[in-house]
Amino acid sequence: MSTPVAYYHQGGRNITMKRVRQGATRRSRPASDGAVRFTVSLPASLMRTLDRLRSARRYSNRSEFVRDLCRAELVKKEWHEQAGETVGVLVLVYDHDTRALADKLADIQHDRHEMITSALHVHLDRHTCLEVIPLRGAAHAIERLANDLLSVKGVRYGQLVPATTGKTLT
Numbered sequence: 001m002s003t004p005v006a007y008y009h010q011g012g013r014n015i016t017m018k019r020v021r022q023g024a025t026r027r028s029r030p031a032s033d034g035a036v037r038f039t040v041s042l043p044a045s046l047m048r049t050l051d052r053l054r055s056a057r058r059y060s061n062r063s064e065f066v067r068d069l070c071r072a073e074l075v076k077k078e079w080h081e082q083a084g085e086t087v088g089v090l091v092l093v094y095d096h097d098t099r100a101l102a103d104k105l106a107d108i109q110h111d112r113h114e115m116i117t118s119a120l121h122v123h124l125d126r127h128t129c130l131e132v133i134p135l136r137g138a139a140h141a142i143e144r145l146a147n148d149l150l151s152v153k154g155v156r157y158g159q160l161v162p163a164t165t166g167k168t169l170t
C-alpha cells in the first residue's frame, strides 16, 4: 500500500456521487453488511486509467479496488489527525560509500531508539544500502524522525508510509 490515489487529484473535480436509495431502482438490492451502492460519473479517460491501475494491481472488480482506495485515504486522514501512538514505515536508500553516513543514520536512530521497533538492512549492491524501519510514536514525532533521517546527505531516496492498527477500518 504505497501511494495508490494519485488520480484522485485530477479526478476530484469531476467526480459526482449520489447515494442510491434502497429500492429506488430495479437494480437495487437490499444492502448486506451495511453496503451502499452509489453511482460515480468519471471522464472516460479517467475511467480507463482507473481500470488500467486496477488491472495492474490484480483487482478483479472495481468495487473492491475503490473500497481499498477509500481505506487508504482513511488511513492517511486518521494518521495525521489522531492523538496518541501510531505506526509508520520508513524506507531509506542510501550511498554505502558516503563517508560516515551509516554512522550518522545510526546515531539518529539510537537517539530515538524507543520509537524504532526494528530495522531491516539490505546491501542492494556494492555501493547502495536499503533500510526499512518501522516506527511507532506520535504522528508528528514519527514525521520528524523520518525527516531527520531523509535529510542526511547521501540519502538518495526515502519515503515514510503511514500505517495503522486498522481498528477503525472496515
Ligand code: NI
Pocket (backbone or CB within 6 Å): 096, 121, 122, 123, 124, 128, 129, 130
Ligand atoms: Ni549495506
